[in-house]
Amino acid sequence: MLIFTLRRISLFIFTMLVLTLLSFSLSFLFPGDTVINHSGQINATASELAQLNKAYQMDKSIVNQYGAYLTHILNGDLGQSMASQSPISNEIIELLPATIELSLVALLIAMTVGIPLGFIAAIKHNKTSDHVILSLAMLGYSIPVFWLGLLAILVFSIGLGWLPSAGKISLLFEIEFITGIQFIDILLSDSPYKWQAFSNASAHIILPACVIALAPATIFIRLSRAAMIEVLATSYIRAARAKGLSFQQIIFRHAIRNALIKIIRHVGLQFANLVTIAMVTEVIFSWPGIGRWLIESIYQRDYTAIQGGLLVLSCFIFIIHILTDFIYAALNPLARGNKHGS
């Protein structure tokens, strides 16, 4: 397990080095002055500029410059946003939790819907319900997320008036920023309208989370279906059946557990996919998360924010990958011996 951990950590460090190298080189590739792209200080005076040049060691070799850039990042200094002139790290700390919250809820929905459906399809392999579930999964996977988002707003917000279309919570509720995860903040707050706020926030998250969940859910259907079919064909299931165990005993005690382990490996992979979908969805549902912020930064040519945002987002997705790897390894001892990463 130690070697496994070390291997993951070294992989993490090297990937992050490559990523910082990429974002470092972006400063040169974007139009404008490199040091201004690094720092985001568009209104810097001549003396401030000189100071910045010194801080980023612009007069020295490119290796030194990269070292200075890396030092800044390791100190949590991602520069400041060209558009709002506030530190990017602050903006990210405020916005990233909202994206994490939305993605986690979406992941939860995708798993609770997708995996059982996949299992059902596998158990009813090659029967009508299997075909129906598979066709639905195919349909769901083919629907573009921006179209689905707009359609959901049109039907559920404008047409039926059931669910709100924008934001995390009605602006009337004042929830103090503590963790950034809205639901936790609401529970921690001492607002007299705590529970109204909670139900209001829940109503706000349903539409965007469901829209994000659709595509991953269909993938979970297919994954769990394949995993289950594979497990059901193994000899130990046949042995269990031969021993006279009931159908339910076989499924719930043996098959599901073993199939789930195979699926967990893919959760990390799906999470990256999910965050990408979440970015588009955040724009549609005006969700104040990092995806929307990043897309706005692109629109406003806020190069410093683009660099910082990309770096943090990819770092975050990588951490999730590693975490799922750990969970997988913890659950499945066989994986720990795997010599070549995954």
Added chain:
Amino acid sequence: MAVLTMSFKPTLPLLITAFVSLLAGCNEGNKLSLSERSIIYCSEGSPETFNPQLSTSGTTTDATSKQLYNSLIVYEGNNNTLGPSLAKSWHVTRDGKKITFYLRQDVHFHQTSYFTPTRFLNADDVLFSFNRIVDKNHAYHQVSGGQYPFFQSAKFAELIEKIEKINDYTIRFILKRNDSSFLANLATDYAVILSAEYGEKLLNKGTPHKIDILPIGTGPFKFKDYRVGSLIRFYRHDSYWQGPAKIEQLVFDITLSKTSRLTKLLAKECDVSSYPIAHAKIAERTDLILESITSLNVGYFGFNTKKEPFNNKLVRQAISLAINKQAIINTVYHSQAARAKSILPETSWAYDSETPELGYDPIRAKSLLAIAGYAQGFTMDLWAMPVQRAYNPNALTMAKLIQADLKKIGVKVKIVSYEWSTFLRRLSLGEHQSFLLGWNADTPEPDNFFTPMLSCSASETGNNRTFWCNKEFDQLLQEALKTTNMKQRKRYYAQAMVIINEEMPLLPIAHSKRYQARGTDVVGDILSNFGGISFYQAAKINTNNKAPTIENPDMVNKVSN
């Protein structure tokens, strides 16, 4: 264990209730009372500052002036006569050079988490507010940049000889010359009264810039919270001198995209929406009302007269002649606007019906271009503003129409657009060649159209983005201000309009109405003919026939105007 169960008891039923109400699809019970006591306004942009003295942008005035502050005097009634506000009365000497204001003695400033006033409004506050603008040595003059665009274009610093405090509640303005627009300017949304006590406190703390970020005023609402690009939250100012407002909380939901504003309005996420699109769709809904007011404004196509090729008058004329204004009005304004013949709307008393108009004549345009030496045409950039304003509901479409019109005379147009604050900043730096913008009148005073938009002083402070400066034109404006004879003034303005028509620093396109949409449960006037919106009179009524959960303060008797 006993402790544990006790702490869990009250939360569990609440949790269940929360989920039940969630499942029911909408939030019943107490939520209604919270939303009934509050209004969410979907606004079209972020304010640049919380002090309207520093800005002339309509978004800023909407968000600040009539919510947070009061001015000495206001426009009232349908005839737009000047009426009392913080000054209960005033007196002008015969020569028009001494104006004395008698202040109300019962005006409270806001009490907030960052400031607690110890006294009522008095003459010191008025002195503080105006000296900040006119006195270059004032401790606050340079705070937040030292630019007071409205007052600089009206040349306040040169006009005002002295402001005297007679006693605690009497203040006198002594002018160097008679200026017929002075009182009108004091009644604008920009001439607000700040708290001198707050200013002093901030100065002692060494944080003077906070005066424009954490505002303190006398208005019906007090500032609570601002998140850049997202929301502004106001609470009711309970001891407001005209009686407390009818709503307790006012939230500006800053929604830049016009389709998002429409969605939020239709989905009931905001109660009132600024500059709505899809008028027909809103009109056909029974739970929404579309309102409009005729506001004095002009949307125009301006040229940077300091840059090639627009430093040539012939090119400006040629481009103006090539634009089909009627087509723009039909498309962009959905025929809901009057074609502008000059910058002054025809509804203004100073409008002269003889004013000539440069028509639509692409053939003459082409020959003018040839005379100017651009027979082959040229390439230009056109800056289209990214936000909707009453005077220009869709600048991007307008830019595309202009692009098509100009293509016919061989001029290639590149459309440029930035985020709003960047757009304004770059415009004031003069990076543009031509631009689409407009002007909303703050007063019924005709001078409000000329001086802030096209005078030489405005070209220095960045409000006149054509950078056009014409001595003869400025002279006419000065003359018009010196006299109070309406006929005489009308004649001066007519001459000024002839100069504009000849020089064409900008092409006036349309005078339009300002639209707003609201739910039927919101009552009370919000839009006004001049200047920014006000939520003081706005209230929510219960359309579900449920008993109101909180009593509305009865304030009919207290309201004085």
